[in-house]
Amino acid sequence: xxxxxxxxxxxxxxxxxxxxxxxxxxxxxxxxxxxxxxxxxxxxxxxxxxxxxxxxxxxxxxxxxxxxxxxxxxxxxxxxxxxxxxxxxxxxxxxxxxxxxxxxxxxxxxxxxxxxxxxxxxxxxxxxxxxxxxxxxxxxxxxxxxxxxxxxxxxxxxxxxxxxxxxxxxxxxxxxxxxxxxxxxxxxxxxxxxxxxxxxxxxxxxxxxxxxxxxxxxxxxxxxxxxxxxxxxxxxxxxxxxxxxxxxxxxxxxxxxxxx
Amino acid sequence: xxxxxxxxxxxxxxxxxxxxxxxxxxxxxxxxxxxxxxxxxxxxxxxxxxxxxxxxxxxxxxxxxxxxxxxxxxxxxxxxxxxxxxxxxxxxxxxxxxxxxxxxxxxxxxxxxxxxxxxxxxxxxxxxxxxxxxxxxxxxxxxxxxxxxxxxxxxxxxxxxxxxxxxxxxxxxxxxxxxxxxxxxxxxxxxxxxxxxxxxxxxxxxxxxxxxxxxxxxxxxxxxxxxxxxxxxxxxxxxxxxxxxxxxxxxxxxxxxxxxxxxxxxxxxxxxxxxxxxxxxxxxxxxxxxxxxxxxxxxxxxxxxxxxxxxxxxxxxxxxxxxxxxxxxxxxxxxxxxxxxxxxxxxxxx
Numbered sequence: 001x002x003x004x005x006x007x008x009x010x011x012x013x014x015x016x017x018x019x020x021x022x023x024x025x026x027x028x029x030x031x032x033x034x035x036x037x038x039x040x041x042x043x044x045x046x047x048x049x050x051x052x053x054x055x056x057x058x059x060x061x062x063x064x065x066x067x068x069x070x071x072x073x074x075x076x077x078x079x080x081x082x083x084x085x086x087x088x089x090x091x092x093x094x095x096x097x098x099x100x101x102x103x104x105x106x107x108x109x110x111x112x113x114x115x116x117x118x119x120x121x122x123x124x125x126x127x128x129x130x131x132x133x134x135x136x137x138x139x140x141x142x143x144x145x146x147x148x149x150x151x152x153x154x155x156x157x158x159x160x161x162x163x164x165x166x167x168x169x170x171x172x173x174x175x176x177x178x179x180x181x182x183x184x185x186x187x188x189x190x191x192x193x194x195x196x197x198x199x200x201x202x203x204x205x206x207x208x209x210x211x212x213x214x215x216x217x218x219x220x221x222x223x224x225x226x227x228x229x230x231x232x233x234x235x236x237x238x239x240x241x242x243x244x245x246x247x248x249x250x251x252x253x254x255x256x257x258x259x260x
Numbered sequence: 261x262x263x264x265x266x267x268x269x270x271x272x273x274x275x276x277x278x279x280x281x282x283x284x285x286x287x288x289x290x291x292x293x294x295x296x297x298x299x300x301x302x303x304x305x306x307x308x309x310x311x312x313x314x315x316x317x318x319x320x321x322x323x324x325x326x327x328x329x330x331x332x333x334x335x336x337x338x339x340x341x342x343x344x345x346x347x348x349x350x351x352x353x354x355x356x357x358x359x360x361x362x363x364x365x366x367x368x369x370x371x372x373x374x375x376x377x378x379x380x381x382x383x384x385x386x387x388x389x390x391x392x393x394x395x396x397x398x399x400x401x402x403x404x405x406x407x408x409x410x411x412x413x414x415x416x417x418x419x420x421x422x423x424x425x426x427x428x429x430x431x432x433x434x435x436x437x438x439x440x441x442x443x444x445x446x447x448x449x450x451x452x453x454x455x456x457x458x459x460x461x462x463x464x465x466x467x468x469x470x471x472x473x474x475x476x477x478x479x480x481x482x483x484x485x486x487x488x489x490x491x492x493x494x495x496x497x498x499x500x501x502x503x504x505x506x507x508x509x510x511x512x513x514x515x516x517x518x519x520x521x522x523x524x525x526x527x528x529x530x531x532x533x534x535x536x537x538x539x540x541x542x543x544x545x546x547x548x549x550x551x552x553x554x555x556x557x558x559x560x561x562x563x564x565x566x567x568x569x570x571x572x573x574x575x576x577x578x579x580x581x582x583x584x585x586x587x588x589x590x591x592x593x594x595x596x597x598x599x600x601x602x603x604x605x606x607x608x609x610x
Contacts, residue, residue, distance in 0.1 A: 161347035164314050167334040168341045169412065170364030179360075183351045 025241055032234035050235035060236060063220035067201055070132055070216060074139040075196035079189060081140070082147025082196075087177065089148070090155045108145045115142065116209040123210065135210035139203055143196040150195065150255070154188040155181065191254035198247045202240075263291035263448045264325035264338060264415030266311060271320035273306050280306045282472045283320060288416075290325075293442045293449040297459040298469035299495070304452045305420060307469075311450065312341045312418050324416055335364070340409035344421040346401045348393035354404055355380070355389035361412040379407040399430050406438075410445060419451040423458060435461040456496045460484070468492050484541075486527070488609050493539035500540045500579045501608070506530035513603055520573035521553050524600055528607025538605040542568060545581040547590070548599035555579055555598050557590050571596065 035045040054060050089101055107115065119138045120130075128134055158181065166176035182189070204218040211219065217240065224230055266288040273281040281303040288294045296304035309315040311322055313334035321330045329337045340361070348357050356363075358379050359372040367375075380386050383403040385396075393401055402422070409417055422438060423431045439462050442449050453459050459466050460480040467477045468491075476483055476492045487493035490501055504518035509532065513525045516536060526538050555571040566582040567589050573579055579598070583589060590596050 159345060159347065161343040161345055162349060164312075164334070165341070165343060165347035165408075166349075166360070167314070168312055168337075168339070169361035169408070170335045171360075172335060175364070180349055183349075 025238075028234050029238045029241075031231065032238045034231070034234075037231060038229075050232050051239070053232045054236050054239065057232065059220060060217070060232070063215055063217040066132060066214055067217040070136055070139070070207070071197045071200035071203075074136050074143060074200040075193045077136075078140050078143045078147045078196045078200075079151075079193045082144055082192060083151050083185070083189065085144075085148045086151035086155050087181065089152050104148050105145045107141060112142070112205045116205040119206060120209040130210050130212045132211055132214050132216075135207045135216070138206040138210045139200045142203060142206055143199050146199065147192050147196055150192045151185065151188055154185050158184055187254045187257060191251040194247050194251040194254070198244050198251070201247075202244060262413050262415055263446055265290040265323075266416055266448065266450065267321075267323040268307070268311075269321045269323075271307070271310060271322060272318050273303070273310060273315060274318045280472055281310075284474055286467065286474065286477070288448060288450055290415075290448055291446055292464045293439070293451070293462060294465050294467065295451045295453060295459040295463040296467050296469055297453055297456060297495070299454055302469040303472040304469045308341070308418050308420055308450065308452045311416070312339050313337050314341070338415040339418055340412055340414040340416075341418040341420065342405050342409045342422055344424045346393075346405035346425070348401055348405060348408070350393055352392075353389060354385070354391050354393060354396070357393065357404060358389075358408045358411055360408060365412070375411060379411055383407050398426050399434065402426065402434065406441070410447070413445075414447065416448045416450060419449060421453055422451055423455075424453070431455075431458070432461075438462055460496070466496075468495060470495075486606060487539055490537055490539070490608050493606070493608060498542050498580060500542075500577065502538050502540065502573070502577050502579075502605075504536055504538055506532050506534045506536050508532050514607055516605075516607070519575035520577040520579070521598065521600055524605050525602035526605040526607045527603045530607055537608040539608055540579065540600070540605050542580040542582040544600060544604035545579065546599045546601065547581070547583070547587075547596055549597045551597035551599040553598045553600075554595050557592050557594050557596055559592055560589050569596075571598075 032050055033046045033048065035047045035049070085104060089097070089104070094100075116138070119141075123130070123134060162180050162184070163176050166180045167173070171179060202218060204222065207216045208219055208222070215223070217236075221233060221236065224233055266286075268284055268286040270283045270285065271281065272279070272283040284307070286307075296307055298304045306315060310317050311324075313329065313332060313336075317330060321328055323329065324338050327338070329339075334341075348354075349360070352360070355373065355376045359376040362372045362375055376389065377386070380389055383406065385400060385403060388396070388400070393404065396404065402425070406422075419438075423434050426434065435458055438449075442462075451459075451462065463480055465477065465479055466483050467474045468483065469475065470491050476488050478486075483492060484496055487496065487499075493499045493501065502518050502520045504516040504524065507515045507517055507523075509515075509529060510525070512527070512529075514528055514530045514536070516524045516526050516530075516538060518524055518538065524538065526536075530536050553573075555573050557569060557571050559570040560583075561568045561570070563582075566584055567587075569581045569583055569590070571579045571581065581598075
C-alpha cells in the first residue's frame with residue numbers, strides 16, 4: 001500500500017472520517033450564529049445573541065459551575081486513586097493480579113446506562129439521597145479505568161533502578177514514590193487529570209441518575225431539549241465542544257510530549 | 261574504621277522453579293575489593309541485590325559487620341549500591357542527586373550543599389552542581405553515581421557492572437580510578453562484572469560464579485595461575501585444555517601421560533591412574549627445535565604486544581602460544597618443537 005493511488009485513497013478515507021465526525025458539530029456551530037429560531041438555510045442573518053443568552057440565563061451558568069466543580073473533584077480523586085492503583089499493578093506481586101487488572105478495567109466495556117441504573121438502585125438501597133457528591137462518586141468509578149490505564153503505562157516505563165537507588169540511599173517506600181516516581185510522572189498526571197475531566201464534564205447518564213435538583217450542564221441541555229428547542233443550545237453546544245476539544249488536545253499533547 | 265565485612269551463610273535465591281543462587285557461603289573482609297565474576301545469568305547480580313536488600317533471600321543469612329540484616333529493607337542497611345545505568349534522578353540537579361542520601365538522614369540544607377560541593381570537587385566536577393544528569397557524559401554520570409553512593413560513607417559499597425555502560429578506552433582508565441578510589445576511601449567494595457579483565461585489574465579477590473554457585477574464590481593471580489576447573493581456566497584468560505592420565509605424584513607435581521604433549525609435569529595433586537585435564541596458558545609453552553614433541557602451526561595472529569601462534573598437537577588438540585616480539589615467527593603449515601617447563605601446566609579438578 002505505498003502507491004500514489006493507495007496513498008490518495010487513505011487520504012480520502014481520513015477526510016471522510018473527519019467529515020462524518022465533525023460536520024454535524026460544524027452545522028450546529030453555524031446555526032448558533034443564525035437569527036432564525038429554526039434550522040433553515042440560508043440563514044436570514046447572523047447574530048451572537050444566543051451566546052449572550054447562555055451567559056444571562058442563570059440556569060446555564062449554574063449548570064456550568066456545577067459541572068466544573070463536579071468534574072474537577074472527580075478527576076482529582078480519580079487521578080490520585082488511579083496513581084495508587086497503577087503503582088500497585090506495576091510493582092506488586094500478588095495472587096490474582098491478572099484478574100484484579102481485568103476487574104479494574106472492565107467497567108470500560110459495561111454500557112453506561114447499566115452502570116447508572118445499578119448505581120441508582122445500590123445507593124437507594126443504602127439509603128443515600130441523590131446529590132452532586134453522590135454523582136461524583138459514581139463518575140469516579142466511570143473514569144477510574146482511564147486513569148489507571150494511562151498512569152500504569154507511564155509507571156511501567158520507569159526504570160526500576162531509580163526507585164531502588166532512592167531506597168538504598170535511605171528513602172522509605174512512600175518517600176521514594178514522592179521523590180522519584182511522582183516527578184517522573186508529572187506530565188502524565190496532568191494529562192490524566194485533564195482526560196478524566198473531559199469525560200466527567202460530558203458525562204450524562206450517571207449524573208442524571210444520581211442527582212436531583214442541582215443539575216450539571218449536560219442534564220440542563222437535555223431537559224431544555226425535551227421541553228422544546230431553544231437556539232441557545234447551539235451556542236452552548238459549540239462552546240462546550242471548543243472547551244472539551246482544547247482540553248483533549250492539551251491532554252494528548254502532554255501524553256505525546258512524554259515526561260522527561 | 262567505617263569499612264564493614266559481609267558474611268553470607270547458606271544464602272540462596274529461587275524465582276519460582278528457577279534456582280538462581282544455590283546456597284552459598286562467602287566472607288568478604290572489611291575494606292576489601294571483591295568482585296563477583298561470571299557470565300550473564302550466573303546469579304552474581306542476584307547475590308549483590310540480596311546484599312543490598314533489593315531481593316529477599318530464599319534461605320540463609322546476610323551479616324553486614326556484626327549485624328544480621330537478612331530481614332531488613334534496603335534503607336536500613338549500611339550498604340550503598342551503584343547501578344549499571346547509574347539510576348541518577350533525571351529531574352534533580354547533580355548536586356541534589358549527590359546530596360540525596362544526606363537529605364534522607366535529615367541533614368540541614370547548608371550541610372548537604374557543602375558536602376555535595378566537596379564531592380563534586382573530589383570527582384573533578386566542581387561547577388557542575390546545577391546541571392541535570394542528562395547534560396553529563398557517560399563517564400561524568402558514573403562519577404556522580406559513585407559520589408552519591410559514597411557520600412553516606414556506607415560500610416559496604418555495592419557496584420553492579422560499574423563500568424558496563426562505558427566504551428572500552430574509558431573503561432580501562434576508570435578501572436584504575438575505581439581501584440584508587442577504593443584505596444582512598446578505605447571502604448568495602450563488592451562489584452559484579454562479566455568482564456574478566458575488569459575483575460583482575462580492580463579486585464583484591466575474585467569469586468568466579470557459574471550457574472548460581474561460586475566455583476572458585478581467590479586473588480586474581482591465584483585464580484589465573486591455579487584455576488581449579490576448566491570453566492574458571494577458560495573464563496579468566498586464554499588457555500588450552502588437554503587430556504591425560506596421572507601416573508605418579510612427585511613433590512607437588514604430577515607426572516601425567518598425554519597424547520598431545522607426551523609426559524608432562526603438572527602443578528597439582530591427583531591419584532595415580534586417574535584421567536585428568538590440564539590447563540595450559542599461552543605463556544606456558546616454549547618453542548624448542550630440539551624437543552621431541554611436535555605440533556603443526558595453523559595460524560599466527562598479531563595481537564600488538566605479541567604474536568599468538570595457533571597449533572594442533574599430534575592428537576588434534578588445539579594449542580596456543582605467545583611469541584614475544586622479535587622472535588622469528590614459524591610459518592603456518594610447518595612443524596615446530598614444543599617444550600613445557602615442569603609445573604607450567606595446571607591440573608584441573610575433573
